[in-house]
Amino acid sequence: MPTAAHAQLRVSRLAAALPVHRAFHWLHLHQPQLRMWLLELLTIPAPPFGESARAQWFLDRFQSLGLTNVHLDQAGNALAELSSADAAPNGPVTLLSAHLDTVFPPGTPTTPSETGSRILAPGACDNAAGLTALLGLAAALRHANITPPTPILFAANVGEEGEGDLRGMRHLFFEGPYRDRIRAAIALDGAGTGPVVTRALGSRRFRLTVTGPGGHSWTDAGAPNPILLLAHALSALATVPLPNVPRTTLNIGQVSGGTSINSIPESATALLDLRSTDAAQLQATESDLRTTLAPHPVLIEVIGDRPAANLPDDSPLLRTLRAVDRHLSLRTELRIGSTDANIPLSQSIPALAIGTGGTGGGIHTLAEWYDPTGRELALRRILLTLLATLPSA
Numbered sequence: 001m002p003t004a005a006h007a008q009l010r011v012s013r014l015a016a017a018l019p020v021h022r023a024f025h026w027l028h029l030h031q032p033q034l035r036m037w038l039l040e041l042l043t044i045p046a047p048p049f050g051e052s053a054r055a056q057w058f059l060d061r062f063q064s065l066g067l068t069n070v071h072l073d074q075a076g077n078a079l080a081e082l083s084s085a086d087a088a089p090n091g092p093v094t095l096l097s098a099h100l101d102t103v104f105p106p107g108t109p110t111t112p113s114e115t116g117s118r119i120l121a122p123g124a125c126d127n128a129a130g131l132t133a134l135l136g137l138a139a140a141l142r143h144a145n146i147t148p149p150t151p152i153l154f155a156a157n158v159g160e161e162g163e164g165d166l167r168g169m170r171h172l173f174f175e176g177p178y179r180d181r182i183r184a185a186i187a188l189d190g191a192g193t194g195p196v197v198t199r200a201l202g203s204r205r206f207r208l209t210v211t212g213p214g215g216h217s218w219t220d221a222g223a224p225n226p227i228l229l230l231a232h233a234l235s236a237l238a239t240v241p242l243p244n245v246p247r248t249t250l251n252i253g254q255v256s257g258g259t260s261i262n263s264i265p266e267s268a269t270a271l272l273d274l275r276s277t278d279a280a281q282l283q284a285t286e287s288d289l290r291t292t293l294a295p296h297p298v299l300i301e302v303i304g305d306r307p308a309a310n311l312p313d314d315s316p317l318l319r320t321l322r323a324v325d326r327h328l329s330l331r332t333e334l335r336i337g338s339t340d341a342n343i344p345l346s347q348s349i350p351a352l353a354i355g356t357g358g359t360g361g362g363i364h365t366l367a368e369w370y371d372p373t374g375r376e377l378a379l380r381r382i383l384l385t386l387l388a389t390l391p392s393a
């Protein structure tokens with residue numbers, strides 16, 4: 001395991017290498033190109049479960065950059081490799097990914113507008129910023145003729161947001177042909193130069209449903225009322241203990257049901273979001289929740305499952321990032337969040353989600369914006385971290 005001093009030495013050697021300089025130089029000259037890519041991909045909607053047009057756009061870009069093994073996997077992830085001739089055919093790969101999907105439903109207007117350097121569009125920051133960083137880094141590596149000792153796997157992946165439930169990452173790590181080969185993963189997400197998500201916030205999401213025969217409010221009065229029964233069940237949930245340490249939260253986010261004011265409803269539904277920083281606590285609170293609901297006529301369905309996990313402080317990936325940050329005089333700001341990194345982290349594979357520079361706001365709203373000014377530094381940071389973390393062949 002490399003020590004901090006080793007990591008520092010490795011990073012300074014890399015940063016001084018001529019090919020790495022060529023890559024930095026490409027990034028310096030091609031910020032307008034990254035902006036054009038960003039504007040172009042924003043015009044291609046990528047609602048949850050509707051990422052295929054944007055994935056296709058990525059396959060075309062990957063092709064024209066001269067990456068190898070460019071293809072769409074069964075989950076709909078757009079994949080490509082930067083490989084070297086002497087890499088073992090089924091040897092380790094390092095994943096660099098950015099999620100394709102937005103939270104916005106089909107039909108949301110996505111054409112971007114520009115005010116000065118600012119780009120306004122739903123998804124401009126989350127995650128068009130990350131997606132253009134993915135392309136920019138691939139292009140810089142290609143331009144600089146850098147052949148990594150072991151392949152870099154580029155993925156513009158599906159299903160990061162909400163009900164996508166990390167299905168793109170699940171496929172990569174559990175089902176696809178790369179499943180046993182990924183040794184480290186870096187997810188590019190949104191803006192910012194400091195923040196890095198290394199602690200995966202776990203969540204379990206549930207749909208609670210109560211059904212009944214329904215009927216007329218007057219003539220069928222007395223029939224079981226699903227809304228009332230659901231309301232009883234939900235108020236019982238207020239007794240579920242939620243610790244502050246490890247921080248654990250339970251939200252009832254949406255309630256629906258019923259047909260009209262003078263009908264006894266046939267069904268009522270509530271959506272619940274349970275979160276914890278600790279995997280064991282998440283399980284314990286879920287079991288409390290189930291015990292509390294047991295006396296109620298409620299059907300419980302799990303509609304989301306994101307594992308909690310941490311990147312250990314002595315992980316070589318985190319050491320590398322810290323060394324890069326010292327080299328670039330950046331502050332390493334570790335954060336907790338629910339990202340594509342949850343999946344590898346839950347499998348004890350070193351992973352993090354990192355901001356791709358510039359600034360952004362209004363995330364997940366129609367007023368979302370992204371300003372790429374100054375993003376070069378973050379891109380250099382990611383490039384150095386990626387290269388310094390590649391395992392040797």
Ligand SMILES: [Zn+2]
Nearest residue numbers: 126127189190
């Ligand atoms: Zn995102």
